[in-house]
Structures are given as C-alpha cells and as structure tokens.
Amino acid sequence: MNNINSHSARPENGEWAVEAHGLVKVFGDNRAVDGVDLNVKAGTIYGVLGPNGAGKTTTIRMLATLLRPDAGSAQIFGHDVMKEPQIVRQLIGVTGQYASVDETLSAIENLVIFGRLLGLGRKEAKQKADELLEEFGLTEAAKRPLKNFSGGMRRRLDLAASLISEPPLIFLDEPTTGLDPRTRNQMWETIRLLVKNGSTILLTTQYLQEADELADRIAVIDRGRVVAEGTGDELKASIGRSSLQLKIQNPLDFEKARRIVEQVLGVKSNVSPEGGKITAPMADADRVTDLLIALRAVGIQLEELSVQKPSLDEVFLAITGHGVKDEKQDPTEEMEVSV
Amino acid sequence: MNQTLTGKISERKLRNRTSFLQALRNSLTMAYRGLLKIRRTPEQLFDVTFQPIIFTLMFTYIFGGAISGNVHNYLPVIIPGILVQSVITTSIVTGVQLREDMDKGVFDRFKSLPIARIAPLAGALLADTIRYTIATTLTFLMGYIMGYRPDGGLGCVVIAGLMVIVCSWCISWIFAFFGVMARNATSVQGISMLVLFPLTFLSNAFVPVETMPDWLQWFVKINPISHLVTAVRDLANSGSIGWDFSISLIGAAVIVIIFAPITVKAYMRKA
Known part of the structure; x- marks a missing residue:
C-alpha cells in the first residue's frame, strides 16, 4: 500500500x-x-x-x-x-x-x-x-x-x-x-x-x-x-574503499616499492600530483600489514604511510588518470580547489 | 515539512506563454520590489533631490539677465527647460542601477521563475518613476519659490509634469538597453552622458533658438528634446496642447516599441 x-x-x-x-x-x-x-x-x-x-x-x-x-x-x-x-x-x-x-x-x-x-x-x-x-x-x-x-x-x-x-x-x-x-x-x-x-x-x-x-x-x-x-x-568499488599513501626514504627504491604495492594489493598504483608519494586504492585496510611485511623483507625504508578514505583527487586519479590540480580552471570560477 | 511538496505534475496547469495580464502583474510586483529597495537605501534619492534645486538656482541666476533681461522674465523659459533636462538626466541612473542589480545573484532567480521576461526590467523602470516625480515636483517648487507663476494654472502644470514623467520612463528604456549591454555600471554612465549631454544642450531648453547659427537651428528644431520642452512650455505657460505635445508622446512610444524588445532580448541572451 x-x-x-x-x-x-x-x-x-x-x-x-x-x-x-x-x-x-x-x-x-x-x-x-x-x-x-x-x-x-x-x-x-x-x-x-x-x-x-x-x-x-x-x-x-x-x-x-x-x-x-x-x-x-x-x-x-x-x-x-x-x-x-x-x-x-x-x-x-x-x-x-x-x-x-x-x-x-x-x-x-x-x-x-x-x-x-x-x-x-x-x-x-x-x-x-x-x-x-x-x-x-x-x-x-x-x-x-x-x-x-x-x-x-x-x-x-x-x-x-x-x-x-x-x-x-x-x-x-x-x-x-x-x-x-x-x-x-x-x-x-x-x-x-x-x-x-x-x-x-x-x-x-x-x-x-x-x-x-x-x-x-x-x-x-x-x-x-x-x-x-x-x-x-x-x-x-572502482576506486577502493580506502586509499593508501606511501612515501619512502630512498628515491632510488621508488619503482621497486611501487611494484611491491601493486603485487601485494593487486591494484594499479599512482603517483600523487605533489610527487614523491605512491597512492593506491585499497579494498581492505587490513592488507596494509601484508604490505609492510613485504616492504621490510626487501629492505625498503618508509618515511610516511597513511590509510585514508578516498578523496576526490583520488577518484579523479583513478578514473581519469590525471589529478584535480592540473585541471584547467574556468576563468569565471574561483581558483581554489578543495580536495 | 509540507506534504504537498510532492506537487503532482498532471495537476499543474502548464502553459508555455505568459499572458499580457501576467506580464503586467509581474511588472507591478517587480516595481514594488524597486520601491522597497529605494525605501531601504534612501541615499539613492540624493541626486534627484539636490540636482533640480541646484541647477534651477544656478541656471536661472546665471543666464536670466543675459537672455531675458531679468530673472523673472527668464523663469517661464528656463523652468520647463531645466525640468526636462533634470528628469531625463535622472533616467540615466535607471540604466546604471539596472546594471548593478543584474550583476547580483537575485536576477538569476528571476530568470529561472516562470514570469514574463520583460517584468524584471519593466518593474525596475517603473519604480524609478518615483525619482522622476520627485525631480519634477522639486523643479516646479523651486520655480514657484523664485517667483514663477505659470499662466496655465495648476491643472496644466500637473499634466505637463506627468507628460515629462511618462516621456522619461520611455526614454529610460534606451539607458536600460545600455545597462544590459554594457560590461559595468561606470561605462553605462559614460555612454549615457555622451548621448544625453549634446541632446539636452543642443535644444531650446536654455536659450532662444534664433540666437544660434542656421546649421545648428536645423538640428535644434528636429531634436526631440526641443519638442518636449516646447510642449511643457505651451502647457504650463498658456495651458495649450499642441503638435509638440502629440509628437513628444508619439516619439516616446516609438522609443519603447523599439527599445523594450531589444533590451529584453539582450537581457535574455546575457548569461
């Protein structure tokens, strides 16, 4: 009724x-x-x-x-x-x-x-x-x-x-x-x-x-x-429930670290627009433990690691392959971009 | 929250056209809005209050002796002239304020409402007739204080005043058009003054036409402002309604017929 x-x-x-x-x-x-x-x-x-x-x-x-x-x-x-x-x-x-x-x-x-x-x-x-x-x-x-x-x-x-x-x-x-x-x-x-x-x-x-x-x-x-x-x-689902952000100490290990992230999480990783950070979607935040063990095993030292809810920036990275910040601005709108 | 928000579409009477009656009603509501705005910001009325007083005093005492021998004889010439000049100059402000108003978000809402497209413009212009009324009343009042006693009597003076107000409303459509087209309020002011200054001075408003060179007389005689001034003089000074009265009103109507549609069209096209 x-x-x-x-x-x-x-x-x-x-x-x-x-x-x-x-x-x-x-x-x-x-x-x-x-x-x-x-x-x-x-x-x-x-x-x-x-x-x-x-x-x-x-x-x-x-x-x-x-x-x-x-x-x-x-x-x-x-x-x-x-x-x-x-x-x-x-x-x-x-x-x-x-x-x-x-x-x-x-x-x-x-x-x-x-x-x-x-x-x-x-x-x-x-x-x-x-x-x-x-x-x-x-x-x-x-x-x-x-x-x-x-x-x-x-x-x-x-x-x-x-x-x-x-x-x-x-x-x-x-x-x-x-x-x-x-x-x-x-x-x-x-x-x-x-x-x-x-x-x-x-x-x-x-x-x-x-x-x-x-x-x-x-x-x-x-x-x-x-x-x-x-x-x-x-x-x-297309971008993962949460998002991993990873910064490592030695830039020479960068590609190696990216490969490990992709292997362990089974997803494609991205490099954040500010550079220097590896970002990747995560279906399950618990997987971060596996990742840490894998990184320790090959001796890659971390500088920073965080697991966050996906931001608009990451939705964009995932969907369009480019970040919000390199977006060409409409001159009539404000330049400020909230992420 | 209200249960009727469901608003069944089939129950709504949907029409894609607005009737003349609706256009009129919408315009009057918009005029009411204009009056409320004037009441909230009375400083908007400074110019229509002081301009007639100062200009009437200045022009009468400066030119009176030179043109008509003395101030008293000049009054029947100058008061109608200064009246037309003051009130029409006032109508520029309409265009300027319209431009400022349109830059505000509320005009977006007006556009998204199912109202007559002409209403926001016509309403704003209609509210400004209050400005013309103030300027008209003050000019006649200043004249009276200085000793002007129009032979046409009060009735004819009122008719003359109304005619000037109606004509100025019609002319304000020109400045409304500039207002809609221009990029900002300052340029509206600039363009409008550029048009109006020669028109009001190259007329019979301040001096007898016979004193001007022939080629200028030719222009002064076809200048619509001259006809309006003559019509006011005829009415106020002798109580007569002549050809100048008709031609002024016809001319004013033609301005509305031409400028109202193109102004509305330009207004619609502007995002």
Missing part, C-alpha cells in the same frame, strides 16, 4: 525527471560542457561530482533554462528546455552557488516578492513566506536585512525561496560549499526530507563524501564530460 502511494506521487508522464543528451556549451575556445548525458529518475537524489571548472554549474544552468545549450537536448519531465522553457520553469526550483536573494531586502520581503511573482495572492504569499521561514528556522531573523545574515542563513533562505512553488525538481548547485559542518548537516537533513516528500533533486558537489552520503546515483564530471556514472557503491 505504502509502495503504491509513493509511486503515484511521482509524475505520471514518464519516470525521468531529467533526460539530457549530448549537452554542449562553448565559451570562446573553452568547451565548458562537452557532450554531457544525464538521466535522473523522478523521486531520487542525483549527484554531479567534479572539481571547480568541470562544467557542473554550466550544466545546471542549461537544464534550468538560464543558458542556451550550443548542442544537444534536454527534457525536464518530458518538456524540452529550449522549446518549452516557460513550462520547465514551472517545474523547477533553482538554488545557485551564490545565494540568489535580494541583499537589501529582509528575508520575509524576499519570499513575499517571489511568492507574488509565482502568482500567489498577497495573503497567500505572506502565509507561505511565514511557513517557510518557520520550517527553515529563520522566523526570528525574518525582518532583518540580509546584509547581517550568515552564510548558512542565506543558503537556507535561498533554498526556501526555491520551494515556494513546491517544484517537483530542485537544482542545488553546491549547496554546502563554504558551510560549517553543523550547518552542512542541517542542509543534508533538509535535502533528505525534500526527497522523502516526493521531490527530485539534482545537486552538484565537490565532495565525494557529500555525494556518497546523499545521492542515489552519481555522475563524475571532468573537463565538461561525464567520466563515470553509477551508485555511490559502484563508484567506490
């Missing part, structure tokens, strides 16, 4: 919230998005994972009718973004990387204006604004100008503004970048709740952990292309 209900809450005109094929966007001689395919099932969270400048924001902007694709096609619940943009806009909510709310106005004024624009009456708009402020814990700050809002409050208000029309599909562009861990967890809770209530969410993130935590499926995007796609588990 429950199952049937949750299913009927989904759109009836097909189960895909997003279908994009071969999306391309070129800025000058920079192919920001270079043939992206995305299929997002209705009622799920879909994560688009990649470093700055990979084309995440540009992809979202095309899907949200903010940017016209140079090639390819995209449908939102079966409606073409280029032919029926105004219909698509009635089905989506967009929360951008930088809060898209009015700085000079108060929180409640912002929400009332968006509500009025969406066709609500004066009273309804006010009521909806009050409701959302309450839900997002902003009631106390409702009348204060946004200039005094913290980053987390701004994001919450921004998300609240995207929910006024109760859109079935919500785009979240890096919803937690720059938030402290506590506010980030709150945002995650909110996102989960939204999906529980039937919304579909497409979010972008630079953090593997975030995609892993939230998304049903993840697309890894690099230089404007989708380089891997699957569930979190599938992705992790």
Whole structure:
C-alpha cells in the first residue's frame, strides 16, 4: 500500500525527471560542457561530482533554462528546455552557488516578492513566506536585512525561496560549499526530507563524501564530460574503499616499492600530483600489514604511510588518470580547489 | 515539512506563454520590489533631490539677465527647460542601477521563475518613476519659490509634469538597453552622458533658438528634446496642447516599441 502511494506521487508522464543528451556549451575556445548525458529518475537524489571548472554549474544552468545549450537536448519531465522553457520553469526550483536573494531586502520581503511573482495572492504569499521561514528556522531573523545574515542563513533562505512553488525538481548547485559542518548537516537533513516528500533533486558537489552520503546515483564530471556514472557503491568499488599513501626514504627504491604495492594489493598504483608519494586504492585496510611485511623483507625504508578514505583527487586519479590540480580552471570560477 | 511538496505534475496547469495580464502583474510586483529597495537605501534619492534645486538656482541666476533681461522674465523659459533636462538626466541612473542589480545573484532567480521576461526590467523602470516625480515636483517648487507663476494654472502644470514623467520612463528604456549591454555600471554612465549631454544642450531648453547659427537651428528644431520642452512650455505657460505635445508622446512610444524588445532580448541572451 505504502509502495503504491509513493509511486503515484511521482509524475505520471514518464519516470525521468531529467533526460539530457549530448549537452554542449562553448565559451570562446573553452568547451565548458562537452557532450554531457544525464538521466535522473523522478523521486531520487542525483549527484554531479567534479572539481571547480568541470562544467557542473554550466550544466545546471542549461537544464534550468538560464543558458542556451550550443548542442544537444534536454527534457525536464518530458518538456524540452529550449522549446518549452516557460513550462520547465514551472517545474523547477533553482538554488545557485551564490545565494540568489535580494541583499537589501529582509528575508520575509524576499519570499513575499517571489511568492507574488509565482502568482500567489498577497495573503497567500505572506502565509507561505511565514511557513517557510518557520520550517527553515529563520522566523526570528525574518525582518532583518540580509546584509547581517550568515552564510548558512542565506543558503537556507535561498533554498526556501526555491520551494515556494513546491517544484517537483530542485537544482542545488553546491549547496554546502563554504558551510560549517553543523550547518552542512542541517542542509543534508533538509535535502533528505525534500526527497522523502516526493521531490527530485539534482545537486552538484565537490565532495565525494557529500555525494556518497546523499545521492542515489552519481555522475563524475571532468573537463565538461561525464567520466563515470553509477551508485555511490559502484563508484567506490572502482576506486577502493580506502586509499593508501606511501612515501619512502630512498628515491632510488621508488619503482621497486611501487611494484611491491601493486603485487601485494593487486591494484594499479599512482603517483600523487605533489610527487614523491605512491597512492593506491585499497579494498581492505587490513592488507596494509601484508604490505609492510613485504616492504621490510626487501629492505625498503618508509618515511610516511597513511590509510585514508578516498578523496576526490583520488577518484579523479583513478578514473581519469590525471589529478584535480592540473585541471584547467574556468576563468569565471574561483581558483581554489578543495580536495 | 509540507506534504504537498510532492506537487503532482498532471495537476499543474502548464502553459508555455505568459499572458499580457501576467506580464503586467509581474511588472507591478517587480516595481514594488524597486520601491522597497529605494525605501531601504534612501541615499539613492540624493541626486534627484539636490540636482533640480541646484541647477534651477544656478541656471536661472546665471543666464536670466543675459537672455531675458531679468530673472523673472527668464523663469517661464528656463523652468520647463531645466525640468526636462533634470528628469531625463535622472533616467540615466535607471540604466546604471539596472546594471548593478543584474550583476547580483537575485536576477538569476528571476530568470529561472516562470514570469514574463520583460517584468524584471519593466518593474525596475517603473519604480524609478518615483525619482522622476520627485525631480519634477522639486523643479516646479523651486520655480514657484523664485517667483514663477505659470499662466496655465495648476491643472496644466500637473499634466505637463506627468507628460515629462511618462516621456522619461520611455526614454529610460534606451539607458536600460545600455545597462544590459554594457560590461559595468561606470561605462553605462559614460555612454549615457555622451548621448544625453549634446541632446539636452543642443535644444531650446536654455536659450532662444534664433540666437544660434542656421546649421545648428536645423538640428535644434528636429531634436526631440526641443519638442518636449516646447510642449511643457505651451502647457504650463498658456495651458495649450499642441503638435509638440502629440509628437513628444508619439516619439516616446516609438522609443519603447523599439527599445523594450531589444533590451529584453539582450537581457535574455546575457548569461
């Protein structure tokens, strides 16, 4: 019974919230998005994972009718973004990387204006604004100008503004970048709740952990292309559960050490972009003991060894064979790369 | 959280076109937003408050004696002239502020909403009529204080004021276009001044046309600003509505018909 209900809450005109094929966007001689395919099932969270400048924001902007694709096609619940943009806009909510709310106005004024624009009456708009402020814990700050809002409050208000029309599909562009861990967890809770209530969410993130935590499926995007796609588990399986980092004392032993690592762990190793470190995916952290014994047996002396959760950098090393740091930066985005 | 978030798509009335009524409603909401912004930052109104006062005082006392023999006789000539010049100059600020506004994230949200595309622009321009109203009122008030008693009476002065406000709103679409096209706010200011300065001074706003060389008279007579100034003078000083009144409004309408669509188009194309 429950199952049937949750299913009927989904759109009836097909189960895909997003279908994009071969999306391309070129800025000058920079192919920001270079043939992206995305299929997002209705009622799920879909994560688009990649470093700055990979084309995440540009992809979202095309899907949200903010940017016209140079090639390819995209449908939102079966409606073409280029032919029926105004219909698509009635089905989506967009929360951008930088809060898209009015700085000079108060929180409640912002929400009332968006509500009025969406066709609500004066009273309804006010009521909806009050409701959302309450839900997002902003009631106390409702009348204060946004200039005094913290980053987390701004994001919450921004998300609240995207929910006024109760859109079935919500785009979240890096919803937690720059938030402290506590506010980030709150945002995650909110996102989960939204999906529980039937919304579909497409979010972008630079953090593997975030995609892993939230998304049903993840697309890894690099230089404007989708380089891997699957569930979190599938992705992790491809790069190992944890990651070994090894530095040895004598550089002459480097190749020998790499061979031993590959033999013992049975995987391909990489050299970290900073150089000097051998990195390798590990399915089982326990194997490190075997490795240490093997290294001692041939007399290779260690300088440093650590076993970590795989970082985005390693996902990239594993999938693309090049690190995040040699990524060509999109000039419009910040240079800072979080790993 | 709200259970209705499920938002069944089949229950939504989806239309790919916005009606005229919706466009109007959206524009008025955007105008309301503009007024709220002005209320929050009243310092934005400094220029429309002080420019009419200072310019009216300066021009009247500097040129009055030279052009009309004395200040009193010059007032019916200069007040309509300075009114048109002040209010139209004010409309440049519309373009500048629009540029600054568009650089902020909130315009991204406006674009992603299912609202009429013209609304964010028309609304911003509409809110600025409050600026024109302030400038108009202050100019007439300064004139009155200095001894200007328009023969057309209060009714005609009000009509003249409204006409200037309407025409300035129409003209502000030109500067809105510059605002959308330009890279930053400073260049909007620069381009707009470059266009407006010759237009307002090469007109009959400050001096009688007959004193100018023939070739310049030719330009002054076709200059739309001259027609607007003449229309205001006719209304305020003699209570008459003539050809200049009609041509001013027609010209203003033509500006909107040309510039509103290309401005919206340029606005849509800008990412």
